[in-house]
């Protein structure tokens with residue numbers, strides 16, 4: 001298959017550290033194959049910068065196959081770029097045309113301070129998971145698949161929620177910098193299943209309260225769902241809100257009994 005070469009202008013955010021004001025820098029980059037991934041294109045740019053004695057551009061990445069959630073670029077104002085259902089590492093240069101100017105920025109959110117250039121600190125997500133995104137009961141060895149019956153639609157919904165890779169695109173896309181889509185997905189994949197029931201209400205209360213400490217409030221813009229590379233549904237936010245309201249009653253009753 002023949003492939004085309006592109007000549008591009010990249011406007012990339014450079015910032016030396018969390019306290020630096022930061023600025024855009026423009027780079028011309030020629031002869032990029034349209035079969036290259038977006039991150040491979042940045043690799044080529046970095047090799048050329050290093051060869052010229054300049055500092056490479058810092059950006060996050062690990063798996064490069066849409067699993068780990070570390071790649072996180074705002075490309076032309078869209079989280080993970082213009083292609084729906086695609087993480088930055090899965091984006092290919094054929095999405096662009098030779099002669100294009102491409103603006104590349106880090107996630108912009110108060111809860112995600114910029115570490116350097118295009119890399120942000122998503123530790124606030126870890127705080128939410130630490131508050132309840134786990135099961136404390138000893139589940140033992142792997143049981144037979146049918147030992148605990150789970151209705152198929154429930155199992156499917158739990159798996160849909162478990163697709164969240166924690167990249168933070170939902171926060172970056174939200175005008176309020178809210179983390180409701182992330183938090184609701186992490187709650188739902190446990191709260192939907194039998195193994196998650198014991199801590200269902202304490203989990204939702206602790207995780208939502210932690211989320212509120214770091215992130216903005218959801219006002220139902222729906223930008224999160226549109227930006228999510230895994231197509232996580234905002235229905236999970238409705239489920240979270242329902243469980244949170246119930247938790248406010250149930251947890252008080254549970255407290256009264258102690």
Ligand code: FES
Pocket residue numbers: 060061062063064065066067068069070071087088089090165
């Ligand atoms: S690098 Fe792992 S999801 Fe993109």
